[in-house]
Amino acid sequence: MIGILALQGNYQMHSQMLDKLNEKNILIKNSSDLDGCDGLIIPGGESTVMSKMMHKYDLFDSIKKFGKEKGVFGTCAGLILMSNYDSENIIGLDLLNISVSRNAWGSQINSFTNKINIDIDNKIKNFEATFIRAPRIKRTDKIDRSMRILAYFKDEPIMIQHGLHIATTFHPEMHNDTLIHEYFLNIINENK
Amino acid sequence: MKKNTYDQKVGLAEMLKGGVIMDVTNSEQAKTAEDSGAVAVMALERIPADIRKDGGIARMSDPVLIKDIQNSVSIPVMAKCRIGHFAEAQILESLEVDFIDESEVLTPADEYNHIYKHNFKVPFVCGARNLGEALRRIGEGAAMIRTKGEAGSGNIVEAVRHMRSIVNEIKRISSLSQAELMAFAKNNGAPYILIEQVAKTGKLPTPNFSAGGIATPADAALMMQLGAESCFVGSGIFKSEDPQKRAEAIVDATTYYNDPDKLALISENLKEAMKGLDIKEIPSEQMMQERGW
Numbered sequence: 001m002i003g004i005l006a007l008q009g010n011y012q013m014h015s016q017m018l019d020k021l022n023e024k025n026i027l028i029k030n031s032s033d034l035d036g037c038d039g040l041i042i043p044g045g046e047s048t049v050m051s052k053m054m055h056k057y058d059l060f061d062s063i064k065k066f067g068k069e070k071g072v073f074g075t076c077a078g079l080i081l082m083s084n085y086d087s088e089n090i091i092g093l094d095l096l097n098i099s100v101s102r103n104a105w106g107s108q109i110n111s112f113t114n115k116i117n118i119d120i121d122n123k124i125k126n127f128e129a130t131f132i133r134a135p136r137i138k139r140t141d142k143i144d145r146s147m148r149i150l151a152y153f154k155d156e157p158i159m160i161q162h163g164l165h166i167a168t169t170f171h172p173e174m175h176n177d178t179l180i181h182e183y184f185l186n187i188i189n190e191n192k
Numbered sequence: 193m194k195k196n197t198y199d200q201k202v203g204l205a206e207m208l209k210g211g212v213i214m215d216v217t218n219s220e221q222a223k224t225a226e227d228s229g230a231v232a233v234m235a236l237e238r239i240p241a242d243i244r245k246d247g248g249i250a251r252m253s254d255p256v257l258i259k260d261i262q263n264s265v266s267i268p269v270m271a272k273c274r275i276g277h278f279a280e281a282q283i284l285e286s287l288e289v290d291f292i293d294e295s296e297v298l299t300p301a302d303e304y305n306h307i308y309k310h311n312f313k314v315p316f317v318c319g320a321r322n323l324g325e326a327l328r329r330i331g332e333g334a335a336m337i338r339t340k341g342e343a344g345s346g347n348i349v350e351a352v353r354h355m356r357s358i359v360n361e362i363k364r365i366s367s368l369s370q371a372e373l374m375a376f377a378k379n380n381g382a383p384y385i386l387i388e389q390v391a392k393t394g395k396l397p398t399p400n401f402s403a404g405g406i407a408t409p410a411d412a413a414l415m416m417q418l419g420a421e422s423c424f425v426g427s428g429i430f431k432s433e434d435p436q437k438r439a440e441a442i443v444d445a446t447t448y449y450n451d452p453d454k455l456a457l458i459s460e461n462l463k464e465a466m467k468g469l470d471i472k473e474i475p476s477e478q479m480m481q482e483r484g485w
Contacts, residue, residue: 006210006447007210007447008209008210008211008231008446008447009207009209009210009211010206010207010209011209011210012209013206029447029448029451044206044207045207045208045209045210045211045231046207046208046211046231046232046267046268048226048229048266048267049211049229049230049231049267049443052229053229053443053444053447056444076207077207089226089227089266102266103266106288107262107268107269107288107289107290108200108201108204108268108288108290108291108314108315109195109196109285109288109313109314110195111195111196111200111203111204112193112194112195112200113193113194113195113197113199113200114193114194130199130200130203132200132203132204132207133204133207133268133290171203174199174203174206
């Protein structure tokens with residue numbers, strides 16, 4: 001069973017993707033909801049809101065602990081929350097040792113969709129990626145060697161994996177293509 | 193590369209679900225809103241309660257005010273233009289606001305036509321009181337619908353009426369035959385193709401948020417349980433005695449809308465809410481919800 005953090009954001013669309021894959025899933029609003037989950041999705045939305053609520057409602061430490069043993073998949077705001085971000089309004093979970101900048105392509109008018117190639121299971125697969133007020137991963141040269149970069153857009157990483165943790169700067173839940181969700185479920189099943 | 197598609201516009205609305213969009217009139221209030229957990233802010237010169245009190249023509253805000261607010265927060269910034277005033281909308285697009293609200297809170301500029309919103313790169317949100325109105329706005333290109341309620345009243349009764357009406361009409365058309373759908377489309381002035389789509393999917397093609405009268409955490413919880421996917425709060429926050437605390441409480445209530453034990457804690461010690469108006473006290477020509485066609 002997969003938990004989907006449901007403090008704010010488009011958690012319903014992730015739930016629909018997992019339904020399509022016949023994977024049981026529940027919405028997570030309290031730390032006790034994580035009991036029995038094999039993995040967690042942190043959806044897109046506003047990272048300031050989710051960070052604040054995670055701290056206020058005691059989810060921060062429990063998700064951090066959960067992430068030490070289990071799979072976590074973050075998209076857009078979820079990637080920011082999995083990073084080492086540290087500011088007045090956002091403290092990252094530090095599950096991925098990356099630095100990111102928020103809304104780094106500009107306002108909504110600069111949101112875009114592009115075909116990308118994803119390197120998974122030793123194959124290159126096509127995927128339609130939509131970036132909405134998306135973050136960017138900073139300083140690629142300093143990315144930890146233990147991290148796998150699964151996809152690039154114009155030479156910069158947009159999808160990254162470290163062990164059981166994956167994150168995308170784009171929204172893999174938006175176009176009915178379950179490729180990345182399936183990949184996440186495979187990572188979790190191999191860990192069982 | 194594809195940009196400014198309808199999917200991307202609705203996509204941003206999807207990201208704002210389960211959150212609170214707060215009206216702010218300066219950068220200090222915008223910061224308070226962001227710190228309290230607002231998912232976006234609506235930049236305007238006067239909040240609806242003051243527009244109602246001051247009278248006169250309410251127009252788009254000064255671009256300087258909007259830019260100030262954009263510079264002070266990292267969350268999306270929305271701004272309002274008058275109904276039908278596409279030149280105001282063009283100016284807001286040039287300022288790169290994240291969403292334009294073609295809003296009944298401002299004085300309408302056109303008494304027959306709304307803006308053709310598909311022509312814009314920036315997504316639009318529009319108010320609606322029923323399914324026909326919501327689908328007319330979506331037909332014109334709105335990427336988000338908010339029920340109108342009665343802005344600046346601090347009274348939830350109209351927001352409830354409008355949300356129930358949209359939700360009930362969606363339920364009703366789900367059971368109609370195709371011939372009956374055409375009659376519904378005709379009687380409600382809604383595009384047939386959208387009526388067909390809603391009847392099939394059982395929901396609007398865009399997110400459906402609530403606005404116009406939310407003043408307490410319980411109000412937000414009520415609207416979310418009735419089917420709202422997020423809440424707009426206008427006067428309810430900065431017309432209350434302790435705006436930051438109330439803002440935080442409404443944000444928390446929007447997340448934990450179906451958890452009464454948490455809602456009880458969230459509702460404690462918030463000091464005075466905005467005073468509010470009985471809808472019967474508002475002269476009919478001053479009802480903002482009647483604006484829009």
